[in-house]
Amino acid sequence: MTYTADHPPVPSSEELRARIPGWGADLDPADRPSVPKLQKLETGAHWDFPERQAEKWPRERSIEHEFLTPVFGTSTPPRGLSGAIRKYAYARHSEGKAAHWLLLILADRVDAVEHHLQSFASLHPDxxxxxxxxxxxxxxxxxxxxxxxxxxxxxxxxxxxxxxxxxxxxxxxxxxxxxxxxxxxxxx
Known part of the structure; x- marks a missing residue:
């Protein structure tokens, strides 16, 4: 049925289930064919929650999350002005805000400038x-x-x-x- 300006009536769940095979499978777990399989899935894991990776320095974490993920990257610790900008972005702004991501982009640009300046200070500039x-x-x-x-x-x-x-x-x-x-x- 084509949507029109007079808003056609919305069919009920029972009408949709009768008309569309598999409609609403996510409403009731009993209607999902994969639910029993997912509940009895053997993963071979020896833990309910993975062992937490040790923090060598205070990690940035989104204000939406209660704690860090069990495993996280450690390749580039925050340092200098770029690290301060990253820490500020995570401490003050939600991941849903553009300010958070714009600050992280700014931190990347500042990090590039820091590394260029560091290369000039070394004996082997870029x-x-x-x-x-x-x-x-x-x-x-x-x-x-x-x-x-x-x-x-x-x-x-x-x-x-x-x-x-x-x-x-x-x-x-x-x-x-x-x-x-x-x-x-x-x-x-």
Missing amino acids: NPVTETGVMAEFTHNGLASRTGTKRVDRSHTWIDPILIVGPWLASAVVGARAVRKLAGRARR
């Missing part, structure tokens, strides 16, 4: 030419693979050099100006 794949454009037919095809990424190909090389050039210009200014002060 190499934007080799690490971004720019050289592959020249050695592996980069331009030819984009012309005459229906690739989706052709629409943003023009902006890729700006997005990839632009921040490095801006950093180099700012660094050169800072060195020039310091050198000028040292001469005085």
Whole structure:
């Protein structure tokens, strides 16, 4: 029946069950064919609740949950400004709010900047030419693979050099100006 503006009558559960085979199977567990099987399912587990993983540092956890899941990732502990932003996002905002996720995205960007700065402080800074794949454009037919095809990424190909090389050039210009200014002060 097509829905109309005069709101057709809603059929009862019994009418729907008679008309549609299997309708309402999730209403009463007795009507679900898999319920007995699920109740007697042998998993081989030797526990009712898994043993909890030890926390090496206070973990972020959503305010919706009472406790952490029994097992969680430990690859990147929160540190620096990005860690503080992540902790704030989990402590103050629900996972259902955009602010929570926007703060986590901001923390990821701040983390990237922190790592770039850390690479400059080390003896082995990042190499934007080799690490971004720019050289592959020249050695592996980069331009030819984009012309005459229906690739989706052709629409943003023009902006890729700006997005990839632009921040490095801006950093180099700012660094050169800072060195020039310091050198000028040292001469005085």
